[in-house]
Amino acid sequence: MKVIRAYAPASIGNVSLGFDVLGAALAPVDGTRLGDEVEIASAEQFSLETVGAFAHKLPGDADSNIVTKCYYYFCEKMKSEGRQLSPVAITLHKNLPIGSGLGSSASSIVAAFAGLNAYFDSPFDDNTLLTMMGELEGQISGSIHYDNVAPCFLGGMTLMTGATSPVTLSLPLNDEWYYAICYSGISVSTAAARDILPKQVDMSTALTFGRQLGVFVHALHAGEFSLAASVMKDVIAEPYRKSLLPGFDEARAYSDSEGALAFGISGSGPTVFAVCNSKAQAEKIADYLSSNYIQNEDGFSHVCQVPKLGTLITSE
Ligand SMILES: Nc1ncnc2c1ncn2[C@@H]1O[C@H](COP(=O)(O)OP(=O)(O)O)[C@@H](O)[C@H]1O
Ligand SMILES: N[C@@H](CCOP(=O)(O)O)C(=O)O
Numbered sequence: 302m303k304v305i306r307a308y309a310p311a312s313i314g315n316v317s318l319g320f321d322v323l324g325a326a327l328a329p330v331d332g333t334r335l336g337d338e339v340e341i342a343s344a345e346q347f348s349l350e351t352v353g354a355f356a357h358k359l360p361g362d363a364d365s366n367i368v369t370k371c372y373y374y375f376c377e378k379m380k381s382e383g384r385q386l387s388p389v390a391i392t393l394h395k396n397l398p399i400g401s402g403l404g405s406s407a408s409s410i411v412a413a414f415a416g417l418n419a420y421f422d423s424p425f426d427d428n429t430l431l432t433m434m435g436e437l438e439g440q441i442s443g444s445i446h447y448d449n450v451a452p453c454f455l456g457g458m459t460l461m462t463g464a465t466s467p468v469t470l471s472l473p474l475n476d477e478w479y480y481a482i483c484y485s486g487i488s489v490s491t492a493a494a495r496d497i498l499p500k501q502v503d504m505s506t507a508l509t510f511g512r513q514l515g516v517f518v519h520a521l522h523a524g525e526f527s528l529a530a531s532v533m534k535d536v537i538a539e540p541y542r543k544s545l546l547p548g549f550d551e552a553r554a555y556s557d558s559e560g561a562l563a564f565g566i567s568g569s570g571p572t573v574f575a576v577c578n579s580k581a582q583a584e585k586i587a588d589y590l591s592s593n594y595i596q597n598e599d600g601f602s603h604v605c606q607v608p609k610l611g612t613l614i615t616s617e
Contacts, residue, residue: 302342307416308613310336311397312404313480313574314448316458317565318513320537324448325458327403327482328608330580335603336453337396337408339368339416344390347372353394355405358488367406368393371413371437378433379424386421398599400488402568404449410437411453415612430454431468443492449568456611460518473521474607475529478562478576479583483552483590485571486600489545494569497541509536530576533563546571552594556586580604 311327329335337353349363349372363369368391376386391413397405414430414437425433431451439445451459451469459469502510513532520529543549546566552573556564559582561575573594577583587602595602 303420304617305341305416305420306338306615306617307341307412307419308334308336308338309408309412309415309453310456310608310611311408312449312452312568313482313572314402314404314446314568315535315538315566317533317535317539317563318510318517319448319460320510320535321446321448322461322463322514323458324404324452325607326452326456326611327480327603327605329603329605330479331603333603334396335403335605337405337412338394339409339412340392340394341389341416341420344388347388348390350390350392351395352392353396355398356393356395358399359395366393367409367437367441368413370440371410372417374433374437375414375417379421382424384424389417389420391416398484398486398488400490401484402489402566402570402572403482403484404453404568406441406491407434407438407449407453410434410441411450411612415454415614419614419616427455428466428468432465435468441491443495452607452611454611456607456609458521458607472518473524474609475521475526476606477578478526478530478606479578479580480605480607481556481561481575481577481583481586481590481602482567482605483573483587483594483602484600485546485548485573485594486597487547487571489542489570491569494538494542494545497545498538499541502537506536527562530562533565533576535565538569539566542566542570546573547596548594549573552590555589555593559586559589561586
């Protein structure tokens with residue numbers, strides 16, 4: 302019997318300076334698989350089973366799970382192209398905490414679509430799949446944003462174009478940067494963390510945002526990584542969202558005192574990340590965050606890099 306497995310990594314939305322337009326995939330350097338995984342096999346009728354460390358935090362009924370919505374959306378798209386789908390049984394390994402700022406819903410969505418596409422012999426190209434992923438992410442968080450689904454699917458650091466094709470561009474990576482990331486264990490709803498943001502920004506904020514993003518993209522292409530790190534500052538969301546994150550200011554102060562290149566909120570939080578020049582520095586900051594930023598037994602920290610690959614498909 303054909304079985305497809307799709308693993309989709311965690312991601313940092315916004316990367317501080319690119320609200321809704323910049324994202325990066327994450328891979329712990331110790332080889333931990335930090336991401337959701339789906340298994341797809343043939344069945345007489347559709348079913349979804351959920352397992353894994355955070356399965357018990359998902360909605361109780363399968364119909365409310367975003368993976369079920371992905372399956373029916375995929376069926377509709379196939380039907381509109383004159384193709385019929387055979388039913389499948391999906392198992393979701395829910396390894397990412399919900400409302401963590403690690404692109405948890407994106408990880409499930411990407412694993413589901415990428416897995417279904419592989420199972421049904423690749424009817425959709427990457428750009429079409431990305432558009433479908435963005436739509437489902439929009440259903441869950443209240444507005445379409447690709448900054449988690451794109452890096453989760455494609456890997457690396459991705460910049461959204463605002464166009465339909467290509468939806469996203471890949472930016473050069475710095476292999477020497479390490480990211481200390483820490484999930485505090487509390488849940489922050491992305492939709493709620495979007496609702497607290499002002500609907501308009503003032504002129505000076507808009508100018509800073511545009512300048513930072515322009516300098517960042519130039520600096521990465523020029524290999525000027527210190528310059529790139531110097532503009533990793535969030536002028537859009539952090540001033541409002543940090544009030545939702547107990548211990549945020551202290552965590553930033555420690556990261557700065559250790560000489561980290563940048564520090565910020567991953568997605569809508571509560572996960573935070575520090576960009577570091579060395580693995581040793583990232584380990585020290587991750588240790589501090591483990592002891593001081595984590596609020597309960599669900600929290601964790603990792604030292605990560607940004608992987609070149611995103612979703613991994615295997616079949617048997
Ligand atoms: N497979 C899934 N993974 C994550 N969240 C899911 C899934 N299916 C349904 N949900 C629901 O979607 C919402 C996701 O909340 P959100 O704050 O966007 O999380 P995150 O920021 O971690 O992606 C929650 O209400 C959660 O119960
Ligand atoms: N750009 C979005 C990113 C949300 O990421 P998540 O991991 O918290 O879902 C935002 O900042 O709202």
